[in-house]
Amino acid sequence: MALIVHKYGGTSMGSTERIKNVAKRVAKWHDAGHQIVVVPSAMSGETNRLLGLAKEISEQPDPRELDMLASTGEQASVALLAMALQAIGKQAVSYAGWQVPIKTDSSYTKARIRSIDDAKVRRDLDAGKVVIITGFQGVNDDGDITTLGRGGSDTSAVAVAAALKAAECLIYTDVDGVYTTDPRVVSEARRLKTVTFEEMLEMASLGSKVLQIRSVEFAGNYKMPTRVLSSLTDPLMPLEEESVSGTLISFEEDTKMEQATITGIAFNRDETKITVLGVPDRPGIAYQILGAVADANIEVDMIIQNQSVDGKTDFTFTVPRGEYTKAMDVLNDKVKANIGAASITGDAKVSKVSVVGVGMRSHVGIASQMFRTLSEEGINIQMISTSEIKISVLIDEKYMELAVRALHKAFGLENA
Amino acid sequence: MALIVHKYGGTSMGSTERIKNVAKRVAKWHDAGHQIVVVPSAMSGETNRLLGLAKEISEQPDPRELDMLASTGEQASVALLAMALQAIGKQAVSYAGWQVPIKTDSSYTKARIRSIDDAKVRRDLDAGKVVIITGFQGVNDDGDITTLGRGGSDTSAVAVAAALKAAECLIYTDVDGVYTTDPRVVSEARRLKTVTFEEMLEMASLGSKVLQIRSVEFAGNYKMPTRVLSSLTDPLMPLEEESVSGTLISFEEDTKMEQATITGIAFNRDETKITVLGVPDRPGIAYQILGAVADANIEVDMIIQNQSVDGKTDFTFTVPRGEYTKAMDVLNDKVKANIGAASITGDAKVSKVSVVGVGMRSHVGIASQMFRTLSEEGINIQMISTSEIKISVLIDEKYMELAVRALHKAFGLENA
Structure with missing residues (x-):
């Protein structure tokens, strides 16, 4: 009723x-x-x-x-x-x-x-x-x-x-x-x-x-x-x-917290990675790079910036595969000279794999178990991004299925 | 503008x-x-x-x-x-x-x-x-x-x-x-x-x-x-x-009145005629017949009732061909015995031809010219119905094209 x-x-x-x-x-x-x-x-x-x-x-x-x-x-x-x-x-x-x-x-x-x-x-x-x-x-x-x-x-x-x-x-x-x-x-x-x-x-x-x-x-x-x-x-x-x-x-x-720490393994085959190398490490630089990309209506997902060495840093982010060429063009035409970057490189064949679960909030060691599993399979991690309930890694696309299967097994997801 | x-x-x-x-x-x-x-x-x-x-x-x-x-x-x-x-x-x-x-x-x-x-x-x-x-x-x-x-x-x-x-x-x-x-x-x-x-x-x-x-x-x-x-x-x-x-x-x-008396020849191939014979000529009889037909959602077009002879009359009307069988069933099942009609006959192969024109209001002799033309072609008129601006006749369907052509010519419609 x-x-x-x-x-x-x-x-x-x-x-x-x-x-x-x-x-x-x-x-x-x-x-x-x-x-x-x-x-x-x-x-x-x-x-x-x-x-x-x-x-x-x-x-x-x-x-x-x-x-x-x-x-x-x-x-x-x-x-x-x-x-x-x-x-x-x-x-x-x-x-x-x-x-x-x-x-x-x-x-x-x-x-x-x-x-x-x-x-x-x-x-x-x-x-x-x-x-x-x-x-x-x-x-x-x-x-x-x-x-x-x-x-x-x-x-x-x-x-x-x-x-x-x-x-x-x-x-x-x-x-x-x-x-x-x-x-x-x-x-x-x-x-x-x-x-x-x-x-x-x-x-x-x-x-x-x-x-x-x-x-x-x-x-x-x-x-x-x-x-x-x-x-x-x-x-x-x-x-x-x-x-x-x-x-x-x-x-x-x-009720959920008492169950498994990890709920599922999500993935996205369709990623590309772009790195702006040798960027002067000064305030506003991230905005100058990503602002231009956003203005071109390109969706950016993972973003990392390396520790600065000698006043220079590297800046890496991912965009969907369909937007890769457009993003590279924007950076080369409008951004590179402006910010005085050394060079811009990219990889159009990467995938993202994530472990997801609210349970990880109260369990330590999820990240280390994830990285160990990937390492045991010989899979190199290119980028890492984390939130409270997920950890995502970017890897070579050819290892994607292998990574998903290995993580699914490592976290015991096949058992109810 | x-x-x-x-x-x-x-x-x-x-x-x-x-x-x-x-x-x-x-x-x-x-x-x-x-x-x-x-x-x-x-x-x-x-x-x-x-x-x-x-x-x-x-x-x-x-x-x-x-x-x-x-x-x-x-x-x-x-x-x-x-x-x-x-x-x-x-x-x-x-x-x-x-x-x-x-x-x-x-x-x-x-x-x-x-x-x-x-x-x-x-x-x-x-x-x-x-x-x-x-x-x-x-x-x-x-x-x-x-x-x-x-x-x-x-x-x-x-x-x-x-x-x-x-x-x-x-x-x-x-x-x-x-x-x-x-x-x-x-x-x-x-x-x-x-x-x-x-x-x-x-x-x-x-x-x-x-x-x-x-x-x-x-x-x-x-x-x-x-x-x-x-x-x-x-x-x-x-x-x-x-x-x-x-x-x-x-x-x-x-402006129209000064032009031709007749505007056009309309026709409808798709007619049928139903006659209720030997109906007692008393008030309400038309309603008893047509009311039953209307209740069955059948559209009636031309209607004529003959002069009464010895207290009996004939009642004739037309319905579209698709409704003919239904109309005959209604009359035989629900009407015939009630009103004491002698018999019901029908003809499913008739057509209607009409001359139309506001000009005919001010011109006499349109009807007689129409009837003469049909008579010269040897076409028998089965029913006639008139209004201020049209005269319709019901004829055997096999003469329909002939009637339309003859009337079109007789009224000079081919000339601008």
Whole structure:
């Protein structure tokens, strides 16, 4: 007897047959006495089809008009799902973001949610209806449609759940949860029953792309229990079984602390490393280097600066592989001469491997165990970066899988 | 320097290339100093695709959800057209019906427009923007999306033009105007430069399906000069030429009266005739027969009742061919015994031919010339129905083309 929000991704909504399965699953939860709000994505392929049309018309389409266009995919989805529920005897009603309304700022194509009015939704839930709300979109103060950007439906679902003070937000997707690492790299990888919000943030940003990172932030801010689970199971599987499947992003660290120190091994194959050598070690130098890179809209991840020797230092940072050439050009053209650097070198074939876990806060020696494991495999560490709940190293890309497998085993992640 | 509304049908919006051509045409009008509002349909095929998805999900989809679904087609169109205009340097902004807002009643899938707020549109026009508004749809008092039914974009365009007191509403379509009759039947058929609102109503309802009939009614109620013209011409053709092309539905009868008495020959191949024989001639009998037919949602067109003989009469009416079997079943099952009719007969192979023209109001002898022409061709007239500006006859379908050609010639319609 709880209020629960379901979110279904584009694959789950990919055909009318699949939409009927979603309806069966929702009806099962409703039959059990729960109040259900559903936030579906557009049918898979639809958003790309629409953006493809825009691209045929204009190289740089106006963001306001792009949002007007792209939001139609989710609007069609909610109507189809309402019909599918009605066809199996459920009362259901669909709303576009502007109808709720879900108010956002005016940053078209990447808007941020400001407020959600729950009056209509509560009225319908109290009347016994399933309420279906478009993901990915809202409306600004001018009455223009806005979208939240790619993967925004996850954020919509968590935000709606928070606004309604739902008991849980269930994110149905095509994977069955969050794993200790990618099962394609380590076959012993194990599904996590729970993961903390902070770990999930580190796992998501490090490449375990199960949930859009903004939705995890939202879940964290509102302490909304959010479960990632599979929509590919039998829609009529017993509710007791389904309601504990997948991975729960939890906010109760206490239970967690007694478990393993390390939660998972994340990795990102797609890194490059750039080093500015022989930089005069004076105040403002980091800004002069990274400011120019940021101005070119290049995302920088790890950053280290060496101890200065004779008034000179080296400055190293990583950027995604797609931005490598652009970053090198910026440095050579705009930065090198200005700051009087000796030279600029780079390596486009590096990868990042991270161990993540809130448990490491209270356990010493995680870093040394990580470095020993890599050393025993003969893997050289090029850069190190640490936070409270993760340690990341940059290594030659050819050792990435080996490093992930070795660390997964060294920290005992294959055992439940 | 006038405010002009353009409406483009689904074929004109059928691909991104065609949308670019629409943008060129609109820009040409805007360049000439006019304020332009555009009402485009969904891309051709899109509405059918969406309704097909609905049908896969439910035999009888909820009308509210159908409107939520179907309205997305036009929303995508307006955004794409705005992008196409921006890509060639025009300022443009798109609005869905609910954003204007275009207020309607709550008759989902066949809503009627109640009011149109012109504030936003005027503000944008005054700022030099082309304003693009979704056809086919509006919003009711509950904030639900409604649609006006098939062909509703014509009605939207005329209604928007009326609300803005536009100088003219241009309906761009895949024909280049209204003809004296169907050129596929009579090769000498001639395009009409003007046609009155009442003639257009008769032409439309009689089968010259160029414009949705509700849009013609709207044009009539608001005396909105409306021009039907082709979108298949060169989008950059000289404005002076384009602005007098097609057919203007006018409201100035005086100029018209001096022209030909007959404007055109309309026809409908798709008729059937049903006769209830030996009906007791007492009050209420027509209602007992037609009420049952209307209750079954069957549209009745021509109706005649013969002079009563010995207290008995015959009652004849026409229904569309697709409804013939249903109508016969209703009469045999529910009506015949109740009213004590002798028998019910029908003919499923008849057609209707009509001469139409406001000129006939002031000219006698139109009917006799029509009947003489048909008689000279040996065509038997089965039913006759007249109004102030048209005379319709029902004939054997095999003579339909012959009748249309003979009448077109007899009334001299091939000469300008």
